[in-house]
Amino acid sequence: MRDSTLIVAGMATLSAGTYAFRLSGRTLRQRVTFPPRAQQLLEAGAVVMLAALVATTALIKGHGFAGFARPAGVLVGGVLAWRKAPFLVVVVAAAGTTAVLRLLGVP
């Protein structure tokens, strides 16, 4: 069903590229001074992308609505994280809320 050659190519691209990112900052720093603005933009861009990732993975399945149970669990986790609950509590509460809602018949 899936072409594993393509998947291996994708994995190689992702792992090699990620290693290059990890390596290049140091190499760059030895040669040029990186403006702090560019650093800020990169970091802010990462946060925005991750936020969009949270929203889409919480609410979307395929091209439609994922149902209420999943976003409700994520919301509970988010509120706990905002109130500085420990990481593990956040994760378990999110999964637990979604699991209990599904047990109760919420899609």
Next chain:
Amino acid sequence: MSSINRTLPGGVRRDIALTCLAVWFIGLSYGAIAVASGFPLWVPAAQSVLVLAGASEFLFIGIIAAGGSPLAAALAGLLVNARHLPYSLALPDVTGRGWRRLLGTHVMNDESVVFALAQDDLAGQRAAYWACGLGVLACWPSGAILGALIGGFVRDTNAFGLDAMFPAVILALIVPALRDRVMLRAAAVGAAVALAAAPFLPAGLPVLLALAAVGGTIRGRARR
């Protein structure tokens, strides 16, 4: 490890251990989700060792499972991992030389960078970086492989709410950054754009579109 014991206070060592435990736990869900999405065990196993960056691996698996091409999935993962470049710019010389530097570069991740930057002197930064980096290198793949083995037996991982785990984890990681109001607004706009685009665009693209849409917002702050 003896040098780690000497240089790091007990509280920091405990926090690093707890963080690695959490990473192991997320690794479990990662392996289980990958197998539940139809991937063979070797995919999450190899990814967890070779990429060693959770969010991008989840995204990679998610895009392919949603019908996207593996190359598009890799590019989306690379965009998420581009933050390692500012990380390596910000880090002091914690990796050492020779083969240590090769390995030390690979174990650069959100957690090891955060712990390294929180220490006062270079010796402490080195110890924290390596302790957390190696801890994640041990926990993430072992969790992923065990999760993939368990996931093979579990019919419906969604019944345990595992699908809510990934967004919750990412959300928990970005919450500190979201306490900045401008950042929060930019993230909200980005999330809204991605959600609006998701029904129409192939997986992976809505997240990138979010980035383009908020470029203006953040530039606005920098100029002010």
